[in-house]
Amino acid sequence: MKRRQILLGAGAATVLQGAWNEAMAQGKEVVIGALYPMSGPSAQVGIDARQAFETALEVINNVSPLDLPTAKNAGLARLGGAKVRVVYADHQADPQKGRAEAERLITQENVCAIVGCYHSSVSTTVSATCERYGVPFVCADSSSPTLSAQGLKFFFRTAAHDEMFSQAMFDFMDALKARGQKIGSVGLFYEDTIFGSDSAKVQRKLAAERGYRIACDIKYRNNSPSLTAEVQQIKNANPDVLMPSSYTTDTILLAKTMAELGYRPPNIVAQAAGFVEKPALDAVGDKLVGMISRASFSEDMGEKRPSAKAVNASFKARAGRDLNDQTSRQFSALMVLADAIDRAGTVEPGKIREALAATDIPGDKTIMPWARVKFDAHGQNTFASPVLIQWNKAKFVTVYPFEVATAKVVWPMNG
């Protein structure tokens, strides 16, 4: 029994190896898989991600004047100018489907790496699958800290995780306190999937460590028909800083309900997600003026990162909206991956993994506020320094860290 399985496994490996060799021989195309929700409640995320990747492909596959890795020549130089192609698959926010699609991309589409997956739950199974097949998984936008704590060899996360993000928020509040602001209590308000609960877990810990009272700790059911009772509880607790972790639907509902109940929180420091999504800002942006969110990106990044403006313009032409927290991370993940494949000089996944592990891109060669891109032993980019951005009704401006700020923070948020 055992021997037969080993033989079968070896057989599959030979078939795969053959496919890669074949792809190499053609030398024309490098195929990368992208796994996103393309139907269901988060379908728009997948559709936007597609535009972000296409924007990145335009830079990678054409001669581009931008100062980004792989931009200078058409295609990947060390693979004889091979063009990169992204194959998209739909995981419908289901971990099992994500895993099955990852296997399909690896065994049928012969992708040499996978990018994804937005939902942390899906990234969990996809990263495990990639590990088993020895194919690099570049996690663009799932921020659950547990993902990089599993000791996977083929897992790489270019952006920050929730712990880094939340740390920045508390650093920011500490800095404000040092400048004489009075901040005594925080209010946690988070949705009940892995994103919200993980985010709250870290914030609870940090609040205790740094001496902030937790005025309310409210976990709510996502996609609820109403949030009135929840908002009523926040209103009663009246924390100095409200720290919400919500997806788009709940962000819209939360902002509306707060306005309806005549509640204006003194300050909001949000865990991005819904709070930086265009549909939410279109709907309730006027109710959120002064709201601060953690971010990987902001539109005023153009001041510090010359390429950001051009990339944003190119994305906007495709998607009809500006780059945001999600799409900027997706764009950057693909750029980092393409650079690694180029340096590997092959589409053999093991070599790409090595190249990824050796990545060292200075921050000014990205469109992000990151200090650099360099992965630690867990595949986490520890230099993915987050920023805090403030919504001033028309756009977001960077307010923290103070060294990179483009505007002075308005605190309390209602002026």
Add this chain to the structure above:
Amino acid sequence: MSTMPIVSNFGASPAPSGGPPTQAASDAVRGFGDRRRRQLVIALAIFVLAALSPLFVQNAYLRNVIVLTLMYAALAQAWNILGGYCGQISLGHALYFGVGAYATSKAYVGFGLLPWFGMLGGGLLAAALAVLVGYGCFRLKGHYFSIATIVIAEMGLLIAHNWEWLGAASGIQWPFGADSWATLQFARDKTPYIHFALGLLALTWFICWLIEDSRWGYWWRAVKDNADAAESLGVTVLSSKLAAAAISAFLTAVGGGFYAAFVSYVDPDSVLHFRFSLLIVLPVVLGGIGTLWGPMLGAAILIPLTEFSRSYMGGSGSGLDLMIYGALVMAVALLKPEGLVRLLPAWPWRRKAVAP
């Protein structure tokens, strides 16, 4: 006594009443025995073919589709015991599925117990739950019963979402391990999963085969066909219905435990969601409720269709795959209400109709 059930035709048409046993009836008895034997032979042939499928299908993705198809066929057949033969339309089987998945994961990851024990424990737990639910809800009629099952399953989902001991929203992730039948972990190889799911399917199928010719089967069909019979049998039938619920829940939970081992990860939305309750019932409805072959046929058509439409059309995000899927479900439900099993040639798949 023994001639009574033979004339009933899937509970579809009322049984002809009265009349002395005739020559036709005793011929039918002989034909009945032959048919039962033939069913076994055909099932065996199908199962052997499925067991050998990894020899013909090398591709991991397609093998994955085979695993899912076999698993849903087994789950659908398990649901059929309660919903089809017994007529209790449960729309909350996700609860039993989730109980099995969580029990197996918690036992393995939390306590180091092999998944086999977890499945057994989860199965027994689910069976106990099903008896409890059945005891409370079997007297509810029609939709009141179905909605009660939905509500109870939704309560399970809410509890799992908020129970830290079970990982709450983060779920439970299985650690990496060497390929082994003991832990049911196989990194790349899908063949063992195909064989496990097939074993479960064969077991549920065989139980249904036994039920069709058992006293329970006769009672339930009689209750379905004849309201007066239901009155007089009502009391006697309750215990057999509870047993059916327990068996159905047990098998569903074993399926859940298998799914957890197969995916190596559980979280509330991926095993306890209402969507699962529908996914379990759908193959039965498409294939044919209360039939021996319907659930298998339904799963064999529906699951590959779902998978392929997502894989090859879902990537566009246009919603076209949903439209096609929805339209097909609707069309089959309306055009072949008895299920697709009716498309198969009468012999040997279906019960022979006896001329009155």
Add this chain to the structure above:
Amino acid sequence: MTAAALSQVLASGLLMGLIYGMIAVGLSLIFGLMDVVNFAHGEFMMLAMYATFGCFVFFHIDPVLALPLVAALMFIFGASVYAGVVRHALRVKVNAGMVQIFATFGLATLMQGAVQFFFTPDYRNIGDSSWLGGKTLELGGIFMPWPQLFGAAVSLIAFGGLFLLMKHTDFGRALEATREDKGAVALVGIDSNRVFALGWGLGAALVGVAGAVLSTFYYIHPQVGAAFGTIAYITVALGGFGSVFGAFAAGIVVGLVEALTAVVLPPAMKSMGIYVLYLAVIFLRPQGLFGRL
């Protein structure tokens, strides 16, 4: 929790409950008439929300004015669904209940896909530029948003109108008679097909009104029906299948219970109150609060 905060929760629960009630009445009407559970009911509502959104964005018709128009469109849609789908499902003799569930489930999936195809899966919103948008009435420290007050008023008017219609018109009597005995009405010359089609139209129009109201203060999305659909089934069963009044009353109860549960339990568990209530009621009265056995 202070008395003021509690009255706020009760007021909000009541306003939401009246909307739940209106959604449930539409479902109850269809069910009472022909024993069919419409699993696409939430999607009917979703369609009405998109229709209201379309009127607002493309023709600049305010949701308040668009309401009768949306109701009329949904009436036509409901009647066509009956003629195109449900009529065939009713002819089915075997597994009738399951066929209806899955035919309408298929329809629901089809509608979600179609809306995603035409409107993209992006979140839509009518926003505060509509007449009622973003305005709130404050009464002694209790905040009641105008869109929801308007919704509550519309809900009461719609239900009152339905009640009069069923009690005092020929159509209402035909509806009642068809519901009592399908065979007998055919003998007195009522075309049951026509009555059923009108019933479906009416049920869809009612949930259409609810959708139009909801779109003034809720986001619009292809999946938005799901959350409300499930609550609607439970509400109808709680009130008792076949009782239109029961569905309406149960809607209000559900709204209140949901709001109060969120005060007692962690808000993430607030649906628990509705579930426990349903099971408690159904164990004591297997036919629901106002149902006939």
